[in-house]
Amino acid sequence: RKFNFCAGPAALPTAVLERARAEMLDYQGRGLSVMEMSHRSDEFVAIAEKAEADLRELLEIPSNYRVLFMQGGASTQFAGVPLNLLGAGGSANYLYTGIWGKKAIKEAEHLAVGSHVAASSESNGLIAVPRQNAIQLSGDVGYLHYTANETIGGLEFDYIPEVAADGVPLVCDMSSSILSGPLDVSRFGVIYAGAQKNIGPAGLTLVIVREDLLDRARKDCPTMLNWKTAAEANSMFNTPPTYAWYLSGLVFEWLKDEVGGLAAMNAINDRKAQALYAAIDGSDFYSNPIVTENRSRMNVPFVLADDRLDKTFLAESEAAGLLNLAGHRSVGGMRASLYNAVPEAAVTALVDFMGDFARRHG
Numbered sequence: 046r047k048f049n050f051c052a053g054p055a056a057l058p059t060a061v062l063e064r065a066r067a068e069m070l071d072y073q074g075r076g077l078s079v080m081e082m083s084h085r086s087d088e089f090v091a092i093a094e095k096a097e098a099d100l101r102e103l104l105e106i107p108s109n110y111r112v113l114f115m116q117g118g119a120s121t122q123f124a125g126v127p128l129n130l131l132g133a134g135g136s137a138n139y140l141y142t143g144i145w146g147k148k149a150i151k152e153a154e155h156l157a158v159g160s161h162v163a164a165s166s167e168s169n170g171l172i173a174v175p176r177q178n179a180i181q182l183s184g185d186v187g188y189l190h191y192t193a194n195e196t197i198g199g200l201e202f203d204y205i206p207e208v209a210a211d212g213v214p215l216v217c218d219m220s221s222s223i224l225s226g227p228l229d230v231s232r233f234g235v236i237y238a239g240a241q242k243n244i245g246p247a248g249l250t251l252v253i254v255r256e257d258l259l260d261r262a263r264k265d266c267p268t269m270l271n272w273k274t275a276a277e278a279n280s281m282f283n284t285p286p287t288y289a290w291y292l293s294g295l296v297f298e299w300l301k302d303e304v305g306g307l308a309a310m311n312a313i314n315d316r317k318a319q320a321l322y323a324a325i326d327g328s329d330f331y332s333n334p335i336v337t338e339n340r341s342r343m344n345v346p347f348v349l350a351d352d353r354l355d356k357t358f359l360a361e362s363e364a365a366g367l368l369n370l371a372g373h374r375s376v377g378g379m380r381a382s383l384y385n386a387v388p389e390a391a392v393t394a395l396v397d398f399m400g401d402f403a404r405r406h407g
């Protein structure tokens with residue numbers, strides 16, 4: 046297998062794919078694939094419950110939080126958040142730090158929810174997150190939403206914002222950083238994430254919600270988006286994406302048993318990011334504009350000094366077995382995503398390639 050730096054759907058651990066292959070046709074002697082099982086069968090319910098238990102253990106999720114395995118991607122939760130939290134009114138407050146946060150804001154506006162940008166990185170050109178003392182909530186704040194890691198800009202919060210208003214939940218889109226290290230879930234009202242980066246296959250969407258927030262939905266919240274409905278049905282109100290759920294469970298097992306938990310994963314992710322940023326900073330040929338403390342560990346965008354070399358860089362890196370290094374289509378340049386399943390050897394290979402490329406073309 047080649048080294049895959051895709052931003053999503055992203056690399057999965059090879060050990061997980063090998064295990065899925067071994068169990069593909071005949072799951073543990075049952076004579077059928079997990080894909081073919083009823084979601085109500087004892088076998089599948091056991092798979093689903095084990096996945097949730099392992100995730101709870103990894104993230105140390107407190108017992109007053111529900112874990113929901115939903116569908117539709119994080120983008121669907123851009124609507125799910127206001128629909129589930131603003132039944133009693135209130136305005137949707139957002140921290141704006143990049144493209145994904147902007148989409149979340151737009152969706153709230155689309156639902157005719159009064160939205161308020163409580164702090165923004167716009168004035169600094171999206172290279173640093175707003176500090177706590179810059180956050181100005183609206184008087185009628187219903188929740189504060191932020192994007193922990195902006196996947197396209199490569200901008201990551203280095204702190205968890207405080208909501209200095211009683212009972213107002215902090216909501217976080219953690220699509221591209223969840224499970225990259227330990228997390229204090231109790232600081233949040235709601236965490237959600239599309240699965241296709243650090244969790245598993247695209248399609249599954251994780252929502253972790255504090256139980257007392259399940260009674261705040263708007264009356265017009267569609268059933269399939271309603272977190273309380275999902276919680277009461279153990280995420281099986283309709284047919285869930287069973288195979289994606291199973292594979293995500295294998296990823297959680299891998300994180301626990303092979304990696305050794307999220308503290309160990311955190312240390313590996315630190316080393317990977319440091320190695321790549323050091324290579325970028327140590328060369329006049331490459332650059333990344335983000336302030337040091339907000340540089341994303343998961344998504345490292347960089348540009349070449351001469352963008353006429355972009356195509357050559359991409360062609361040569363692909364030929365060297367380094368896949369998907371093109372930046373997002375909206376910004377260009379390069380981007381290396383270093384999610385959990387990207388091994389340290391991949392970063393070493395990338396750094397070596399970059400050094401060699403700069404010597405040959407610089």
Ligand code: PLP
Nearest residue numbers: 053118119120145196220221239
């Ligand atoms: N939020 C962030 C931070 C993302 O990186 C992405 C996708 O890359 C999304 C939301 C959208 O996720 P989905 O494609 O699951 O709707």
